[in-house]
Amino acid sequence: MKKNILVVDDSALMRRVLCDIINSDRTFQATDVCRDGLEAYEKLKTKSYDGVILDVNMPRMDGLQLLERLQKENIKANVIMVSTLTSSDAQVTILAMERGAIDFVTKPTNIIEAKGEDFRKNLLSVLEAVFSTRTYVRSTRPAPVRTQPEASEGPAKTAPPFKKLNAAGAKNRLVALACSTGGPKALQDVIPYLPKEMNAPMVLVQHMPTGFTKSMAERLDEISEISVKEAEEGDVLEKGHIYIAPGGKHMEVKKKPNGTHVIALNDMPAIGGLKPCANVMFDSLSQTGFDEIVCVVLTGMGADGTNGILSLGKHKPIHVIAQDAQTCVVYGMPKVVAEAGVVDEVVPLKEVAKTIIKNVGVK
DSSP states (O other): OOEEEEEEOSOHHHHHHHHHHHHTSTTEEEEEEESSHHHHHHHHHHOOOSEEEEESOOSSSOHHHHHHHHHHTTOOOOEEEEEOSSHHHHHHHHHHHHTTOOEEEEOOSSHHHHTSHHHHHHHHHHHHHHHHHHHHHHTSOOOOOBSSOOGGGOOOOOOOOOOBOOGGGOOSEEEEEEEOTTHHHHHTTTGGGSOTTBSSOEEEEEOOOTTHHHHHHHHHHHHOSSEEEEOOTTOBOOTTEEEEOOTTSEEEEEEOTTSOEEEEEEOOOOBTTBSSOHHHHHHHGGGSOOSEEEEEEOSBSSOTTHHHHHHHTTTSOEEEEEEOGGGOSSBSHHHHHHHTTOOSEEEOGGGHHHHHHHHHOBO
16 A cells, blocks of 8 residues: 655645655655645644655745644654755754654755656655655564664674773773764754763764754754764864764864874765765774774664774774664664674664763763
């Protein structure tokens, strides 16, 4: 049976394009359309949809206002935002995910791009990834916090002979986190729960376009004790600070002659369509002066991060934390790293912050 999708956009032309894309896939069906959030609200009060494609800016009731109404009245909906690259839309989109949206896709700047293959693939891939994870989770039982991935989360291969993190003798630690689809929402259940006294800096790659990472960093900084910023060239890493790779740039960590570590950004081509790429970040950590590195992999499509962690583990003591399937929007990146046999702890999203602190401590 096809998944029923509600399309909400004030542009008749964009509604038509979105419906054509959705209906072109045998898995989905654009069941209803609405011109604004108010129309969508009336439908969602009485009818259930598998997914909702929601525009940001609309008359009468915009996307954010609709999400706030749904949240207030406890109306459940799997919402994917469609957002332009403007700074104002980026800010609203980040807030939308705080209000319950699962993720977002970038809205084309013109109708030619909207009818293009890139936008079609992007929209369908997000829908497919979300629903495949929902199907997977329904077929598995919720699991408690554990120290090794279960067979249902993929057969763990024989782990490479990595040096493992030694908490008792820890000196200079770093946290390196990677996430993708569902990440902006997931990070709001992690970052605000980290204390400002965290005894390590954190570097973070979230797959997002230019502009969105800045809005996300600013919002996370606003609602958190710990300091959060979009990383800039030359930033000196400090304990109790989080540095988010800017959209459209790869981020590395470099050791300076005086022993400090700084952010280095580069404009190398996208890797597997990703820029920033988490593998680039993890690879760079092999040449740093950190004694131990806590690697964290949250919700996301694909396998970014796994190869970098495998490489890093040959040079540095590491401890790998992966989000569990039941709490992932998309159980892709955590699943692949678990299957690689290097995960030390698989935990629900709301346990991630506590697990990080358990491994790095506070100042």
